[in-house]
Amino acid sequence: MRKLLLASLIILTAIALLARLYYLQVVSDISDKNIEQDVAIEAVYDYPERGYIYDRNGNLLVANQPAYDIMIIPREVKDIDTLEFCSLLNITKEDFTQRFHKARTYSPIKPSVFIPQLSKEEYAILQEKMRKYNGFYIQKRSLRHYLTHVGGNILGYISEVNERDMARNPYYQSGELIGRQGVEMQYEEYLRGKKGVKYLQKDRFNRQIGRYKDGLYDTLPVPGKDVHLTIDEDLQAYGELLMQKKHGGIVAIEPKTGEILALVSAPTYDPNLLVGRKRSKNYTALYNDSIAKPLYDRGLLAEYPPGSPFKIITALIGLQEGIIDEHTSFSCNGGYRYGSRIMRCHCGRASNQLDYGIAKSCNSYFANTYRKTIEKFPSSKEGMDVWHSHVKSFGLGDFLGYDLPAGRPGKIPNSDLYDRLYGKNRWGPTFNISNAIGQGESVTTPIQLANVFAAVANRGFFYTPHIIKKINNEPIKFEEYVKPKYTTIDSKHFEPIIQGMHKAYTDGTARGAQMEGINIGAKTGTAENYVRVNGVRMQLTDHSIFVAFAPIEDPKIAIAVFVENGYYGARVAGPIASLMIEKYLKGEITRTHLEKRMLEKSLEEEYAKPYSGKPFTINR
Structure with missing residues (x-):
C-alpha cells in the first residue's frame, strides 16, 4: 500500500510539473501578451507606408x-563621445541631456x-558612424509628400504622438506619427495601415x-489604404486664388450626392509647411497669426448671421404653413413698420409678390411673412416652436454629421430663448422680427448655408455633406452619406422659390453674376458685422454673402460664399461665386475682366483697420 502511495505521489508530481511546463511554454507563452515586457526580447517595428490621398478626378x-x-x-547608451555625437546631430549638450531624460x-x-x-x-552622413554610439540606431519611416499647394485645411497633417494620444490608444508608442486635423485625422485608421514587428532574442550580455x-x-x-476625396483640386485651387487677400469661406456641394466639391478657408496655408523638422516652427508661426488665423477653418467653424439668404427659408415656411402663396403681395414703401419702429428696405418698389420679393430682397415682404407665420398659432411660443422645427429640418443649428473633425453647430433660436430674455408670454414676433431676414439670433456656418441651398436645389431633401468618395478604390458605403434627409417643406413649394431665385439672377440683386449659357438660382446677402470693444457694441463693415445653385434644370453645384467685411453680397461674394460656378461647369473662364477684378481685389486694409465703427444701441 505504501509503495502504491509513493508511486502515486511521484506520478502526480510529475503530471503537475509537466502541466506547469506546458502552461508556461504553450498556454501562457510569453508571446501571448507580455512578450514586449520581457527584457530579454527587443521589439523592432516596421512601419507601413501611409495611404495616398487623391481628389475626385x-x-x-x-x-x-x-x-x-x-x-x-x-x-544601452554606454561609453559614447557625447560631444562628437552632438556635433554630428547639430544639437547642444543640454539638448542631448533633455532628450535623453525624456526617453x-x-x-x-x-x-x-x-x-x-x-x-x-543627413542620413547619408550618419549611417556609417552610428555603430560607434551604443544604444542608438536609425529607423526608416515615411513622411507626407504633398503634390499640391492647396487644401491645407482639408488634408490636415501628421505629427508625433503625445502622451494623451498614447493613453487614449495603446496602438501608438512614443515617436510614432498620427493624423492631425482634416482628412489625416478623420481617416487615420484607414490611412495609417498596421505596423509590423520583429522580436529579437538577447543573451545575458x-x-x-x-x-x-x-x-x-x-x-x-500592412500598408495604409488609399482614399479618394470628393474635392475637385482645380476648383479648390481656383477658390483659394480668388480669396487671396480676403478673409472668409467658400463651400461648394454636389446636390445629388452631398459630395463637397470645394472647401475654401481664407487665408489658408500651404500643406508643405507642416512636413519635416521645420513643421513645429512653421506650425507655431501659423498658430500665432491672430489676424489671418490660417489654421482656423472658416468654412466649418466661422459663424455668421446668414443675412438675406435666410429669407428663402422664411418664404418656404410661409408657403408650407399657408401664410402666403406665389401671388401674395405685401406693400413696402421703404420698409416694414411695426409700432414706432421701421425695418428699412432698399428694394425700390411699392409692393412685391413672392418672385420680386426674392429677386429684390424685400425686407418688408419677409417681415410680413414671418410675423404672420408666428401669429398663425394660439401663442407666440407655439408659433416660434413650429418655425424652429422647420428651420432645423434644413440642417441648421446642427453639426450636419459631415466627415471632418472640425465644426460648429451655429444657432437657431427657439421659444425658450425668448422666454429667458423677455419672460414667458411677454414677447411676440415683433420682438425678434429680424429673424425674418437672417439678422436676429440665428448664426450659421458656410457649410450649413451651402447645404441649405443643396436642399433647395433638390426640391426639399439633402444628403449629409461629406468629403470621402472612395477607400481603396471602393465607393463608400457609409449609410449616413447615401441616405437622403428630408426637410419639413413639401416639394411643390420649392418651384416658386427657385423661380424667384432665378429672377434675382436675371433681373434682381444677383444680376451682376450673369454668364452666358447657364441658368442659375441665386440670392445675395449682407450680414451686419458687430464686435464688442470695452463693453460697447461697435458696427464694422458688413460681410458679403452669396448663395447659388446651377444649372436650375439639373443642379450640379450648390455654393455659399462668405467674404468678411466685403460689404453687400453682389460686391465681392457674388462675382466669386459665379466665377466658381463657371469654372466647375464650363472648365474655363470667359469673363476674364471679372476674374481680373476679383483677383486684384484686396480687403487687407479693411482688416488692418482699428475698430473704428460707430457705437450701436439695440432699440427693442
Missing part, C-alpha cells in the same frame, strides 16, 4: 517620402525617437542572438 494630392529617425534605448522617462528599455525626421542627406522563436510571432506591415 484621380489627381494625386498626398504621397510619401522617406525619412529617418534616430532611435534610442536609454539603458528614459518613457522607458529605459524600449526604443523611442531621439531625433525625428532626418533628411536623406544584452547582445542580439537571433529571432525570438525563429520569428514565429513576427508580423509584416
Whole structure:
C-alpha cells in the first residue's frame, strides 16, 4: 500500500510539473501578451507606408517620402563621445541631456525617437558612424509628400504622438506619427495601415542572438489604404486664388450626392509647411497669426448671421404653413413698420409678390411673412416652436454629421430663448422680427448655408455633406452619406422659390453674376458685422454673402460664399461665386475682366483697420 502511495505521489508530481511546463511554454507563452515586457526580447517595428490621398478626378494630392529617425534605448547608451555625437546631430549638450531624460522617462528599455525626421542627406552622413554610439540606431519611416499647394485645411497633417494620444490608444508608442486635423485625422485608421514587428532574442550580455522563436510571432506591415476625396483640386485651387487677400469661406456641394466639391478657408496655408523638422516652427508661426488665423477653418467653424439668404427659408415656411402663396403681395414703401419702429428696405418698389420679393430682397415682404407665420398659432411660443422645427429640418443649428473633425453647430433660436430674455408670454414676433431676414439670433456656418441651398436645389431633401468618395478604390458605403434627409417643406413649394431665385439672377440683386449659357438660382446677402470693444457694441463693415445653385434644370453645384467685411453680397461674394460656378461647369473662364477684378481685389486694409465703427444701441 505504501509503495502504491509513493508511486502515486511521484506520478502526480510529475503530471503537475509537466502541466506547469506546458502552461508556461504553450498556454501562457510569453508571446501571448507580455512578450514586449520581457527584457530579454527587443521589439523592432516596421512601419507601413501611409495611404495616398487623391481628389475626385484621380489627381494625386498626398504621397510619401522617406525619412529617418534616430532611435534610442536609454539603458544601452554606454561609453559614447557625447560631444562628437552632438556635433554630428547639430544639437547642444543640454539638448542631448533633455532628450535623453525624456526617453528614459518613457522607458529605459524600449526604443523611442531621439531625433525625428532626418533628411536623406543627413542620413547619408550618419549611417556609417552610428555603430560607434551604443544604444542608438536609425529607423526608416515615411513622411507626407504633398503634390499640391492647396487644401491645407482639408488634408490636415501628421505629427508625433503625445502622451494623451498614447493613453487614449495603446496602438501608438512614443515617436510614432498620427493624423492631425482634416482628412489625416478623420481617416487615420484607414490611412495609417498596421505596423509590423520583429522580436529579437538577447543573451545575458544584452547582445542580439537571433529571432525570438525563429520569428514565429513576427508580423509584416500592412500598408495604409488609399482614399479618394470628393474635392475637385482645380476648383479648390481656383477658390483659394480668388480669396487671396480676403478673409472668409467658400463651400461648394454636389446636390445629388452631398459630395463637397470645394472647401475654401481664407487665408489658408500651404500643406508643405507642416512636413519635416521645420513643421513645429512653421506650425507655431501659423498658430500665432491672430489676424489671418490660417489654421482656423472658416468654412466649418466661422459663424455668421446668414443675412438675406435666410429669407428663402422664411418664404418656404410661409408657403408650407399657408401664410402666403406665389401671388401674395405685401406693400413696402421703404420698409416694414411695426409700432414706432421701421425695418428699412432698399428694394425700390411699392409692393412685391413672392418672385420680386426674392429677386429684390424685400425686407418688408419677409417681415410680413414671418410675423404672420408666428401669429398663425394660439401663442407666440407655439408659433416660434413650429418655425424652429422647420428651420432645423434644413440642417441648421446642427453639426450636419459631415466627415471632418472640425465644426460648429451655429444657432437657431427657439421659444425658450425668448422666454429667458423677455419672460414667458411677454414677447411676440415683433420682438425678434429680424429673424425674418437672417439678422436676429440665428448664426450659421458656410457649410450649413451651402447645404441649405443643396436642399433647395433638390426640391426639399439633402444628403449629409461629406468629403470621402472612395477607400481603396471602393465607393463608400457609409449609410449616413447615401441616405437622403428630408426637410419639413413639401416639394411643390420649392418651384416658386427657385423661380424667384432665378429672377434675382436675371433681373434682381444677383444680376451682376450673369454668364452666358447657364441658368442659375441665386440670392445675395449682407450680414451686419458687430464686435464688442470695452463693453460697447461697435458696427464694422458688413460681410458679403452669396448663395447659388446651377444649372436650375439639373443642379450640379450648390455654393455659399462668405467674404468678411466685403460689404453687400453682389460686391465681392457674388462675382466669386459665379466665377466658381463657371469654372466647375464650363472648365474655363470667359469673363476674364471679372476674374481680373476679383483677383486684384484686396480687403487687407479693411482688416488692418482699428475698430473704428460707430457705437450701436439695440432699440427693442
